[in-house]
Amino acid sequence: MRRSPVPTIAAVLAAGWLVTEAMGATLAAALLAAAIPSVVAAVALRRRPLPRRGRLAAFLVVMALVVAVAEVVIFLLPSGSPTIPVIQLALFVLLAPAVPLVYARTFPPDDQGQR
Amino acid sequence: MVWAALLLLVLLLAVWGAREAKDATAFFAASRRAGSVLAGLGGTAAGLSAFVFVGGPGLFATMGVASLWIILSAPLTGALQCWAVGEPLVELTRSHNCLTIPDVVAARFGNGLPRALSATAVIAGGVAMLAVQAKGVGVLGEVLVHVPGWQAATAVLAATALYTAAGGMRAGLLAEAAQGLIMAVAAVAISAAALWQAGGPTAALRTIAHLRPELLDAWGKPGAVSALSLFLLFGLGTCAQPHYLQKFLLLRDRKCLRWMPLVMTVSLAAVLTVWVGLGLGATAMWADGNLHLSSPDQLAPAFLSAAGGTLLALALIAVAAAVMSTAATLMNLVAAAVVRDLPSAVGRVPARSLWPARAATVAVGLFALLLAFHTERTVGLLGVLGWGTFTAALLPSILVGLNWSGATRSGCLAALVIGPLTQLALELAHSGHLMLRWEPGLTGAAIGTLALVGLSVGGKKGCPEIAPTGAGGEDEGLD
Numbered sequence: 084m085r086r087s088p089v090p091t092i093a094a095v096l097a098a099g100w101l102v103t104e105a106m107g108a109t110l111a112a113a114l115l116a117a118a119i120p121s122v123v124a125a126v127a128l129r130r131r132p133l134p135r136r137g138r139l140a141a142f143l144v145v146m147a148l149v150v151a152v153a154e155v156v157i158f159l160l161p162s163g164s165p166t167i168p169v170i171q172l173a174l175f176v177l178l179a180p181a182v183p184l185v186y187a188r189t190f191p192p193d194d195q196g197q198r
Numbered sequence: 199m200v201w202a203a204l205l206l207l208v209l210l211l212a213v214w215g216a217r218e219a220k221d222a223t224a225f226f227a228a229s230r231r232a233g234s235v236l237a238g239l240g241g242t243a244a245g246l247s248a249f250v251f252v253g254g255p256g257l258f259a260t261m262g263v264a265s266l267w268i269i270l271s272a273p274l275t276g277a278l279q280c281w282a283v284g285e286p287l288v289e290l291t292r293s294h295n296c297l298t299i300p301d302v303v304a305a306r307f308g309n310g311l312p313r314a315l316s317a318t319a320v321i322a323g324g325v326a327m328l329a330v331q332a333k334g335v336g337v338l339g340e341v342l343v344h345v346p347g348w349q350a351a352t353a354v355l356a357a358t359a360l361y362t363a364a365g366g367m368r369a370g371l372l373a374e375a376a377q378g379l380i381m382a383v384a385a386v387a388i389s390a391a392a393l394w395q396a397g398g399p400t401a402a403l404r405t406i407a408h409l410r411p412e413l414l415d416a417w418g419k420p421g422a423v424s425a426l427s428l429f430l431l432f433g434l435g436t437c438a439q440p441h442y443l444q445k446f447l448l449l450r451d452r453k454c455l456r457w458m459p460l461v462m463t464v465s466l467a468a469v470l471t472v473w474v475g476l477g478l479g480a481t482a483m484w485a486d487g488n489l490h491l492s493s494p495d496q497l498a499p500a501f502l503s504a505a506g507g508t509l510l511a512l513a514l515i516a517v518a519a520a521v522m523s524t525a526a527t528l529m530n531l532v533a534a535a536v537v538r539d540l541p542s543a544v545g546r547v548p549a550r551s552l553w554p555a556r557a558a559t560v561a562v563g564l565f566a567l568l569l570a571f572h573t574e575r576t577v578g579l580l581g582v583l584g585w586g587t588f589t590a591a592l593l594p595s596i597l598v599g600l601n602w603s604g605a606t607r608s609g610c611l612a613a614l615v616i617g618p619l620t621q622l623a624l625e626l627a628h629s630g631h632l633m634l635r636w637e638p639g640l641t642g643a644a645i646g647t648l649a650l651v652g653l654s655v656g657g658k659k660g661c662p663e664i665a666p667t668g669a670g671g672e673d674e675g676l677d
Binding site for chain 2: 107112190
């Protein structure tokens, strides 16, 4: 039987976050803020018997989650730039319908429920 | 006139609810008849309190765009909840007839301590959140309509208790869906008015950039790690909030999950426009000297008082809707924990009659009211519990436990104890200005997750994938 990756992933991400908080490391926090929701979604998607098209949609979902948190690039902008809230809100407006629509697109029919 | 009409609606809802709620499934799980729209709107309404209308804009005036990290996860949370916990919850609910979140924990990890500890977390966090709702209504009542705070809080909680005690979630869910719609419409209208009065979003941003540039710092004074902690706490934390998760137990079938994230996310985004629109517009007016405040917290009340007329009335109705929807779900959850989950945890069969649940609903509302207005310090401490407590206590067992069949009972118990204790210790340290870098709820959840994984991997092998404990379901008898 294949071993579940969930405990390893959960432990690594939890420990990673604690170390990040202890060190106050901005870059690590930014990476984990991007990684944690994406990994949670990706792990949940493993339950689905997805066809090829579904896998592509799932990949897009994960990328959407990454992009959502990729707004951490904001820290590359000069502090106080009025561009910051504009980028944040643009991503918000773009992703608010996109992520749920991809969820609906990858939703398995009744006869292909969860594994 | 408006308030009389609302009172009449509440009375009609209570009468209808009392006739419809005839068994525990109707009272605690709205007869499992909810579709995507009802459950999605209800989830958003229950999840958002008056804080969004008043505290959020005030936070924008204090922290600027750094406060947006709290709401930036909103586009993800609906889908994330359904993927990570909604789908397993619906499966478990079908197979074990679960009516409450402690039922789910018991179905997965066995009856006894797992059910008792998760019920305790629901009671502690739920009462804390209810007390804060009562306090919030009191403050708003004094500022916006100039009535004593305790009177405003009593009126709103009594109205909520009336239909919740009579009809449970059967009446509560219907009210929440309507309240969610009201909140969304009011939020968009208030935001548009605030931005229009500030000369539009571009002009508002220009004003802030010129007069208060520090408010455009992406991370704010606490720094990047704290800002990103908020993003994660409110993004992942939704997977552990009982008032959100409860909506998955009310769905009529698995297919309803398909469009639920869209309903949740669109309604959530609509309500959150008030945080950004009122925050940005009114802060620009304040910076420009067109709005006078004694403190940034007064931003929303000051703007709404100045606007007066229809906008003020709309805001009052929206705030009342926000408080009532959150309070109704919390009263139902805490009442279920008291009359169903705790007795079941010690092997007793819960009463078949709904009267103990009805009495508990009223008692919970009354207790929260007394706590809010008679024990200032306790409320201060309990106020910081709530979202963080639910995250620290339940996130490991729900998120990891429902997605990993190897998670064991001892791992779950460790997470349910260590997570909230860590959170409480850090909250106490924060009140003494110590260890400020550590976000209490998230740190508690991380340590709880490590405990759950460590004890499960290192513990006894061969734990059943889903413990067949007969959790929930009075129709088939309890345990």
